[in-house]
Amino acid sequence: MIRTDLDKKIKAVIILFAWIAGLILYPSSAKSGPYLNSAHGSASYGVNRTSLSSIGYSKGHCAHCHEQHASIEGSEPEPMGGIPDNYSLFYTNYTNQTDSFCITCHTDVSSYQTGGLTNRSYSYRAGGWTSDTLNDTKEAFSFTSPGTSHNLYDIKTFITGRWGYTADSNPCAACHNPHSAQRDPHTSGSRGWPVSRPGQHSKDNNAWGLWGDAASEKMNNYTLSYQAPYIYNSTTTYEPDGSSTTDGSNLADYVTFCTDCHNNTNIISSTLLGRNLKTIDWNNEKHGKGNADESLCGDNPYPSGTSGLGKVLACTDCHEPHGSQNAFLARQEVNGGILGGNIGSFSTTDWHYICDRCHKDDNEINGSCQTDHYYITHHSNEGCNTDRPYNPNMCNTCHSGGGGMANCTNTNNKLICTNCHYHGSSVTNADYSPTTRRTF
């Protein structure tokens, strides 16, 4: 009994000590709200426009972005053009893809903040591909053909009138709450959450919270079948933080996040493509919650045969959020390795570069076959493949110049993956018959 009381006292002292230590180590966290905990509102690395820091404004200060009267010290620094913009911003909220309020600081060249801001690609940050030279947001949004970037004009058009966004809204705010968005070091044990769901948008910073910071907002909450891809050059550690976690419990549920817009009902116009985007039904697509039919030949960590069935990907496993050197924002680093080349458009055989990162090509299944070809998957039940859709003697149906019985060394032209396999594709979308199954 005496010992029990003593244990309680010791425990109480330990708890008290830990609490005091916490106050000492994290003095502001106890009363900090979403802004002071954000990347912009950080007292140590928050916004710090040079013209204001030079006159003594603290890092993270509102005034670095919002000039209350468009006048400080009677004249300068005054807003660009001499007049303010909406939300008392010091610069035009949005002009075009590479000229907007956010970009004035988020660039490494001529930034309004001394030294500029370094913002890396997702492949760099989550994928661990630290050789990627892309180093700022303006650069990411500057990709043009063959690269692509998330089109801010299209985003602005799409969100206007939805979820409380107006024609005055900055398209960056479709994904980021500037008063809450956090820096994410992508290091296990040190994470931040940079996005907020557009579908939850509110001018009330408390109401429009971060997405991914709660357990209910992780990928493993969306699906128990998530398998994290490898981090670059590793077969033991995984995205997005280089840890051994593979179930998505350390990844924001980017499927739910992205499908606020990119779902199976929203019509999104693409200026670049000159058409509406394909719709995405992630609950049924094979890379989503829909299953592969019988088997697949996967590269680790996606197992071959039937055990790999049912895996669900996150959007960011394949796509960059801001921009990339490939079409459709396809990442240059996927599942631990670099793509073999760039993907320049929708209709190109180059798509095998990204398919290769997770799907075994002929040579990987059978060493006597060709690399970057998928004859076995489509025509031959051998090795890990048991559900070919086509017979080997059906070459001419699809491959011009083909004929007769083929094999994996056949020189028939490769077909374009995206003739059949793309978001929203279905049996009837495929150009080739007899297609009898879902193709994506």
Add this chain to the structure above:
Amino acid sequence: MRQHWCFFFSDEIKSAITGSCSNCHTMHNSQNGSPMNFDNSDVPNQMLTRGNCKGCHAMGSSDNIDPLTGAPQVLHNNAVDLAGGNFKYLNSLGDNRGHNVVELGNPEGALTGPPGHHNPDNIGVNVSCSGLKGCHGTRKTGVVFKGAHHKNVDGICDVADNVYNSYRFLYKVKGYENMGAYKWQNKDASNHNEYFGANTPMTFSGNCNNCHSDQGFRPYNQTISGFCSTCHGAFHLIGWMDGDPGIGDNSASPFMRHPTDVVLGTGEYADYNPGTSNQYSVTVPVARTTVYSGIDNKAYPASDAVMCLSCHGAHATQYYKMLRWDYKSLTLSTALSGCNVCHTSKN
């Protein structure tokens, strides 16, 4: 119990002024060979007073209210500042702590005119206590105060058609002057002035009469923020001149400048002064959109309005840009502490 010792001014004095006439007036500015002016100058003043504005209201003593005359002091060394602040900070901390009132002898050294004023600017940089380039009294040339002190309407100023019945002698401005135990002060939630605001700012639209009138400058909407805008127009009005948009083209967010005379409203603003159930904050006070007849210790975000004085002191404060809190503190949470009284989710 009012006392009426004065015999010179008959009826006009009977409701406002108490005490001996000689407290404020001197017949010859001489008594036993010494001047009677408070500042000991031998130059007599108009109305036979013992001081001009500065002489009576900026004595620089340790009293924030002069014990003899009861005159509130706008420049003093008392630890407690009055609601408008204390002009001493201009001298001790720099020009950006307040309005550089020319009578106080510390001319503006940085600005060339009132920020937000229009061109051509005939105000100049150094404002005065009263008159054409001043704040108090009739804002025109000539006699601007005559009789106002004696007819002063204390407390509720809901008529405001003359200087004497305007809030703090700010011509045409309505409001309620703190008449409580801490008169002249914004001490706490239960002891403060009640400022008059509106639910929409004035609109320029080429209408010079927002500010200009035959009776002198005055705010057409009779709010305290409208009053400030007579010099700082671009900071208050919907639409402005010289290609400047003012606060924007309407009274709804988004604004191009921080608005005034706009109701706090819903969302994060409904939590004004977090954790206090909307207790009135004297650090970030709000204006009432009706003229109050007494002090209310609560704020009502659904009807109360942000005003210039929500953030700024009227005369001078100890803080950068005459703000009510240390907006330029190196401690970020302190710098934003005032902002967060209204922007409660941006903390």
